[in-house]
Every structure is written in C-alpha cells, then in structure tokens.
Amino acid sequence: MYRFKPELRIPGPAPVPPQVSMRVASPMINHRGREFKGMFPCVMERLKPLFGTENSIYMITGSGTSGMEAAVSNLVSPGTPVLCLVGGFFGQRWADLCRAYEGEVHILQCPWDGGIEPAQVGEYLDDHPEIEVIFVVHNESSTGVLNDIKAISAARGNHEALLVVDTVSSLGGARVEMDKWNLDVVISASQKCLMAPPGVAFLSASPRAREKMAQCQSSRYYFDIARYEKFMEKGETPFTPNISNVFALNEALTILEEEGIENTFARHLLMKEMVREGVKALGLELLVEDRFASPTVTAVKLENADAFRENIRVRYGVEFAGGQGPHAGKVFRIGHMGYATPLDMLTTLAVLEIALEKYGAAVTAAELVMNQKN
Numbered sequence: 001m002y003r004f005k006p007e008l009r010i011p012g013p014a015p016v017p018p019q020v021s022m023r024v025a026s027p028m029i030n031h032r033g034r035e036f037k038g039m040f041p042c043v044m045e046r047l048k049p050l051f052g053t054e055n056s057i058y059m060i061t062g063s064g065t066s067g068m069e070a071a072v073s074n075l076v077s078p079g080t081p082v083l084c085l086v087g088g089f090f091g092q093r094w095a096d097l098c099r100a101y102e103g104e105v106h107i108l109q110c111p112w113d114g115g116i117e118p119a120q121v122g123e124y125l126d127d128h129p130e131i132e133v134i135f136v137v138h139n140e141s142s143t144g145v146l147n148d149i150k151a152i153s154a155a156r157g158n159h160e161a162l163l164v165v166d167t168v169s170s171l172g173g174a175r176v177e178m179d180k181w182n183l184d185v186v187i188s189a190s191q192k193c194l195m196a197p198p199g200v201a202f203l204s205a206s207p208r209a210r211e212k213m214a215q216c217q218s219s220r221y222y223f224d225i226a227r228y229e230k231f232m233e234k235g236e237t238p239f240t241p242n243i244s245n246v247f248a249l250n251e252a253l254t255i256l257e258e259e260g261i262e263n264t265f266a267r268h269l270l271m272k273e274m275v276r277e278g279v280k281a282l283g284l285e286l287l288v289e290d291r292f293a294s295p296t297v298t299a300v301k302l303e304n305a306d307a308f309r310e311n312i313r314v315r316y317g318v319e320f321a322g323g324q325g326p327h328a329g330k331v332f333r334i335g336h337m338g339y340a341t342p343l344d345m346l347t348t349l350a351v352l353e354i355a356l357e358k359y360g361a362a363v364t365a366a367e368l369v370m371n372q373k374n
C-alpha cells in the first residue's frame with residue numbers, strides 16, 4: 001500500500017485538498033481575539049448558500065453525531081412523541097439518540113436498500129397527530145440512498161411536526177434548500193463534501209424550531225443551542241472551537257465558490273452515473289435502484305466484499321468502505337464526494353476491473369457517460 005498517497009474512496013472522511021491541509025497548519029490564534037472574530041462569522045455566512053437558508057448556522061466542535069445529538073437534546077424532552085424515518089444505519093442513530101433522551105419513539109422503517117416514501121410519511125402523520133418532531137437522513141451513507149427531503153417535508157401537509165434533517169454526507173454535494181423546503185433543523189459536518197478534516201458539526205434552526213428549543217426540558221450544556229446563539233452575536237463560539245478546522249473551511253469554501261455550486265452538484269451527479277454504469281458493466285449488482293441513488297456514495301453487492309476490499313487496499317492503496325448493519329460483509333461502498341473528480345472515478349473503476357480480472361468494460365462504460373455529459 002502506498003502510504004504517501006492513500007486513495008480514500010469511502011463515504012467520509014473524504015480526501016482533503018492540499019491547499020486546505022496547508023491551512024490546518026496555520027499558527028494558532030486566540031478564539032476570543034480579533035482575527036478569529038473576523039474570520040469565523042464569514043465562514044458561517046458562506047455556508048448559508050449550501051444550507052439554502054437565511055437562518056444562522058452554529059458550529060459545534062465534535063463529529064457529525066454531535067450535531068445530531070445537539071438537535072435531539074434541544075428538541076426532545078422525556079415523553080416527546082417523535083417519528084424517526086429509518087432506512088439505514090444513520091436513520092437508526094436518530095432513533096437511538098431520541099431514546100437516549102427518553103422521547104416516545106415511533107419508527108417508520110423502510111427497506112435498507114431503498115428510500116423513504118413521502119406518501120407513507122403523510123399517512124403515518126394522519127394517523128398520529130401527536131408527533132412533534134420528525135427525524136430523517138438526507139443521504140443515507142450506509143446504503144447510498146438520497147431521500148427526497150422536499151417531498152417528505154411537503155408530505156406533512158398541515159401537520160405541525162418539525163422536520164430535522166441530517167445532511168452530513170450530502171451538504172455541499174447535493175442540493176439542500178432549508179428555507180424553500182420548509183425544514184426546521186439541518187445538521188451537517190466538515191469531513192465529507194465540504195472537503196475539510198473531521199472535527200466540527202453545523203446546526204441551523206428555523207424560528208419555529210428555536211421556539212420549541214426554548215421550551216425543551218432535557219438536560220444539556222455543551223450542546224445547548226441558546227449558548228451558541230448568544231456567542232454567535234459576538235462572532236464567537238461558547239467553548240474553544242476547532243480553530244484549525246475553521247482555517248480549513250475558509251479555504252475549502254473558496255474552492256467550492258470558485259467551482260460554483262451548480263457545477264459542484266453536476267460533478268457529483270456525473271461521478272454517480274460513471275460509477276453506476278461502470279459497476280454494472282463489470283456485472284456487479286448495485287444495492288439501490290436509480291431513483292434513490294446518492295450522488296456522493298454508491299453501494300455495490302458482492303459476496304466476500306471485505307476480503308475483496310482488503311485485497312485492493314493492500315495491493316493498490318485504494319480504500320473502499322464495507323457494508324453496515326444487514327449489509328456487513330455483503331456490500332462495499334464507493335465514496336465519490338468532495339475532493340474527487342471524474343478522473344478519479346475512472347481509476348476507481350480500473351482498480352475494480354483489475355481486481356475482478358474483467359478488463360475494459362467498466363472504464364469504457366464510465367467514459368461513455370462522461371463524454372455524453374461533457
């Protein structure tokens with residue numbers, strides 16, 4: 001394995017561009033000083049177009065799950081009836097967190113190889129007017145499903161439940177329109193499509209969600225969003241933040257802005273199509289059908305998937321991710337998010353061809369897709 005240039009084709013952490021990594025090495029600054037206050041609010045401001053919101057964005061030092069826990073601990077009191085839409089490992093994490101905060105957890109389960117059907121959400125809500133908060137994952141990284149959040153939000157109709165969305169593996173790689181889609185809380189993290197190292201999570205809340213947070217009875221301290229709001233007024237965070245990650249995001253957002261948000265989304269869609277066509281040309285089976293397919297991660301069925309991945313990792317230095325939950329050992333996942341290009345997809349498919357000893361088909365299929373789109 002070529003340790004000097006590991007090829008991460010996993011659904012996060014995703015590769016970090018060298019110019020971003022260099023910023024991480026910047027000298028440390030005072031998080032209560034002028035320089036930080038000059039930079040931090042601008043970085044949060046520049047995230048707003050990716051969230052599709054005018055609401056404030058708060059940064060929590062912690063991994064993506066800290067953003068999830070912040071959402072739950074500020075909205076779920078003991079006994080709060082909540083609905084978790086579960087179609088994979090991270091949907092299940094919403095349910096686990098809601099249980100940890102003693103919510104009355106309802107689960108709408110969908111198969112772990114498909115997306116959540118908005119009509120079913122509407123029906124469930126019709127039968128359960130008591131539900132106060134719905135939790136869903138936009139891009140279920142464990143299966144490679146992109147859920148239709150706009151339609152799920154609309155399926156609420158006149159029901160008053162708040163909608164909380166995990167965009168950890170989609171924000172910056174797929175369209176998120178918090179305000180237009182009427183989403184109440186959106187959380188995300190630094191280490192996937194945002195091209196920064198792991199270490200910070202983000203949370204944005206609608207005015208309606210802020211009202212509910214103010215009434216929430218659950219104990220919280222580090223995750224108390226009211227503290228983040230108060231300190232944001234001064235351009236600060238309540239606790240010492242991951243300052244290096246703010247340097248990194250500052251640079252990563254410049255790269256994304258130079259590419260242009262629509263071009264970024266188009267690049268992710270192109271990579272998705274190349275990978276899907278290439279994998280099919282190899283005679284392998286995709287876990288999810290086209291209508292649910294994620295632009296940032298693709299799951300592929302394969303017996304002995306873990307041995308196959310390990311062989312590729314050792315021989316070629318390319319890392320794919322394994323299956324999770326019921327797919328453990330039977331699926332491998334290809335990450336195509338953030339700092340990744342169509343050329344990377346050609347090399348990714350070439351490695352699969354070599355490992356499967358099926359030369360030619362996958363790269364040709366992917367090239368056809370690429371040429372059609374360019």
Ligand SMILES: Cc1ncc(COP(=O)(O)O)c(C=O)c1O
Pocket residue numbers: 011012063064065066090137139140141142166167168169189198
């Ligand atoms: C969709 C999704 N949600 C949440 C998480 C949890 O993030 P973390 O591992 O940074 O806590 C992940 C991580 O892979 C994810 O893909």
